[in-house]
Amino acid sequence: MNRAGLRMAIMAAICSAVAAASAHAESLAVRNCTWCHGASARGYTPAPSLAGQRYQYLRKELADFHARTRDNPFSRQYMWGAAANLGAGTARDLAAYFSALPPKAANDGDRELVAMGRAIYQEGKPEANIVACVVCHGPNAEGVAQIPRLGGLAYTYLKRRLEQWGEGYHAAAGPPMPDIAGKLSPEQVEALASYLSFIK
Amino acid sequence: MRRLSPRLLCAATLAAISAGVSGAGGMDGAPPGGLQAKIGYCKDCHGPSAQGYRGYFPIPRLAGQQTEYLENQLRAFIEHRRTNNIMFNVAHALNPATIAALAEHFRNLNPAPIGGAPRELVAAGKKIFEDGVPDANVAACAACHGPEATGSGQIPRLAGQLYPYVIKELVNWGKERGQNPARPDISAIMSPVAHSLTKAQIDAVAAFVSYLK
Numbered sequence: 539m540n541r542a543g544l545r546m547a548i549m550a551a552i553c554s555a556v557a558a559a560s561a562h563a564e565s566l567a568v569r570n571c572t573w574c575h576g577a578s579a580r581g582y583t584p585a586p587s588l589a590g591q592r593y594q595y596l597r598k599e600l601a602d603f604h605a606r607t608r609d610n611p612f613s614r615q616y617m618w619g620a621a622a623n624l625g626a627g628t629a630r631d632l633a634a635y636f637s638a639l640p641p642k643a644a645n646d647g648d649r650e651l652v653a654m655g656r657a658i659y660q661e662g663k664p665e666a667n668i669v670a671c672v673v674c675h676g677p678n679a680e681g682v683a684q685i686p687r688l689g690g691l692a693y694t695y696l697k698r699r700l701e702q703w704g705e706g707y708h709a710a711a712g713p714p715m716p717d718i719a720g721k722l723s724p725e726q727v728e729a730l731a732s733y734l735s736f737i738k
Numbered sequence: 739m740r741r742l743s744p745r746l747l748c749a750a751t752l753a754a755i756s757a758g759v760s761g762a763g764g765m766d767g768a769p770p771g772g773l774q775a776k777i778g779y780c781k782d783c784h785g786p787s788a789q790g791y792r793g794y795f796p797i798p799r800l801a802g803q804q805t806e807y808l809e810n811q812l813r814a815f816i817e818h819r820r821t822n823n824i825m826f827n828v829a830h831a832l833n834p835a836t837i838a839a840l841a842e843h844f845r846n847l848n849p850a851p852i853g854g855a856p857r858e859l860v861a862a863g864k865k866i867f868e869d870g871v872p873d874a875n876v877a878a879c880a881a882c883h884g885p886e887a888t889g890s891g892q893i894p895r896l897a898g899q900l901y902p903y904v905i906k907e908l909v910n911w912g913k914e915r916g917q918n919p920a921r922p923d924i925s926a927i928m929s930p931v932a933h934s935l936t937k938a939q940i941d942a943v944a945a946f947v948s949y950l951k
Contacts, residue, residue, distance in 0.1 A: 661823070661824070661827050662824070662827060662828070664779075664827050664828050664830065664831035665770060665831045666770075666771075667771055667775050667776060667778065667779035667782075668779075669779065669782045669783050670824050670827070672794070672824070673783055673793050673794065673795055673797060673824055674783070674791070674793030674794055674795075674797075675793075675794060676794035677794070680794075681794070682793070682794045683792070685793060685794065713781075713782070713785075713786045714781070714782040714783070714786075717778060717782055718782050
């Protein structure tokens with residue numbers, strides 16, 4: 539395990555221990571999240587930004603962690619424990635809190651791939667049966683309801699997430715993302731992740 | 739527009755040859771990747787049973803739709819009669835044989851409506867659908883779309899159509915449909931109707947048809 543991974547593991551261990559001990563205090567619950575997701579909730583290493591994420595999406599993800607249906611390695615390692623003792627009321631309050639924070643772009647993608655990523659996002663690749671992301675995720679990648687905001691998320695997170703759909707993770711979320719992401723080439727994944735990382 | 743790459747040309751040629759051999763494709767051959775891959779592509783947005791999907795933009799139900807309507811709309815995107823950048827790109831990658839096969843596939847699907855419209859609007863919508871709005875000279879929707887809202891020919895099925903989609907279409911009718919003056923089409927019939935309905939009436943009739951099976 540690399541140094542960042544070790545640090546995450548230690549933090550997550552602390553987080554889940556604290557969460558188990560105190561499901562009642564809202565301010566403490568927020569701090570449990572920001573240990574890993576960054577003091578401004580704008581993401582930190584593999585933990586994605588929560589700031590400005592869609593309320594319904596956050597609630598759904600917390601429910602999926604709780605039910606252990608979101609199943610990629612980091613989810614198993616960190617979020618299953620973090621969400622294990624999360625009551626419905628606390629989950630709702632956390633989702634409301636983080637969705638109201640202002641998002642900020644990670645800006646960590648490859649600038650040379652932005653044009654390619656934008657073309658896929660806005661227009662799709664009809665001849666390759668790749669749909670345009672904009673239809674569901676919105677013109678500014680802002681998301682809606684249970685469909686997540688993608689704009690400004692970190693390149694590394696977006697890239698891994700897209701790769702994982704193709705690898706069979708997150709299948710419980712249902713169609714259409716496993717099918718769509720499975721059609722993307724590695725370069726197209728990098729291009730999309732780059733483009734999205736710069737969206738404000 | 740887009741330059742055809744040698745690889746794509748090669749794939750298209752191969753597809754045309756294999757379609758000719760198998761007899762499965764039309765004159766222009768099967769789409770690259772085959773018809774099933776293209777159906778899956780449509781369903782990525784329109785839903786696994788083509789029941790429609792509430793994305794950032796409402797994506798219409800295609801299930802049970804009239805084949806002539808679907809074929810006419812796909813041509814309308816290409817001919818700039820109907821403005822929609824996404825569907826313009828999508829339709830350009832479809833040949834006539836593929837369009838016919840897709841329309842036939844979707845015609846035969848019959849999933850339940852996705853619902854979600856305000857139930858309290860349904861009664862008012864039913865009245866408009868069946869009786870029209872005499873004061874505004876709006877004919878009964880049922881007169882053309884049929885008593886079960888199943889449509890006919892180039893007149894679309896509305897039964898089970900998404901509530902926000904029907905609203906969007908009626909509100910934007912004059913800006914989305916019949917946009918090519920050189921090619922007037924059947925959308926002209928709806929223009930006065932869409933224009934004469936109030937937003938509240940549009941909401942009501944959209945709610946009513948969205949629950950029809």
